[in-house]
Amino acid sequence: MRKKVLVTGVAGFVASNLAKFLLARDYDVIGIDDLSAGTLENVDRGVDFHKLDIRSAEIYPLFHGIDTVLHLAAKSSLTDCLANPIDAATVNVVGTLNVLQAAKEANVRKVIYADTSAAYEGIDVFPTPEDHIKPIGVYAASKHGGAAFCDSYERLYGMDITMTRYFNVYGPAQDWRRVIPPVMSAFIIRMLNGQQPIIYGTGEKRRDFIYIDDVNELNLLLMTHPDARGRSFNVGTGTNHSVNEVYRAVEDLMQTGIEPEYRPDLPGEATFTLGDITRSRQLGWEPRVSLKEGLTKTIAYLREMNNAKKLVSVA
Secondary structure (H helix, E strand, C coil), X not given: CCCEEEEECCCCHHXXXXXXXXXXXXXXXXXXXXXXXXXXXXXXXXXXXXXCCCCCHHHHHHHCCCCEEEECCCCCCHHHHHHCHHHHHHXXXXXXHHHHHHHHHCCCCEEEEEEEHHHHCCCCCCCECCCCCCCCCHXXXXXXXXXXXXXXXHHHHCCCXXXXXXXXXXXXXXXXXXXXXXXXXXXXXXXXXXXXXXXXXXXXCEECEEEHHHHHHHHHHHCCCXXXXXXXXXXXXXXXXXXXXXXXXXXXXXXXXXXXXXXXXXXXXXXXXXXXCHHHHCCCCCCCCCHHHHXXXXXXXXXXXXXXXXCCCCC
């Protein structure tokens, strides 16, 4: 009998890729998204899609008969969270609580909550392990509020809940429509259009970039691994690259001859991220996609989208 999973935020970058990945492995996938950030074109036709807000009571019937809930819906734009912290809190905290309550009432076997490596904003230990967190910004604090309720429901009701802390995930369908788009997509799209890629600051900020396929593999493992219960896992590569290095890697593959434009630094961004992935590796998982391979796949996807006139210029 095919297992049923429910994916929240299914029209977003990570969740839409995860839904396709699970469909290809014979899972039935129910998807929820209010389309406030994601787009319907991201959602695979095989997904039983429902346009709903995760804060709504209307989501409750969809949880009956579900084996695993993968909760990825969130207000994730740092700019939007700073501009409207109340909205960020209601989506990321109250929305998560509503998802947990729906899963509890439906006796869902497993819940995986997509947390964030922004929880480590105030930590200066690298590579950063899961044991210590210090969220500072609005986004990080709101996601931590959701994580606190996950911990509460696990302890109070014995629910099987696992939390994943994503570092910088990239790949096809990455959200390039943001005011400040993710660096991978922003570079590639501008260079496809003959424009200079924009680097904020000196370009020496370093990030732990992980390709979406590796993220999907870890989520699949966490859905059933007995040692995942009640624990948090870093989702990164255990290596990092500077923004300048990313630009050079993209240029080496695209051969455009276009040099970047440097602009004043963006406030509130970490200068260095690097995940300790020992705990994830102990489950038998290993990130396998190199930066070059991941960028090659991302460029191919965005080039196809650009040729189909489905991309617009980004800031």
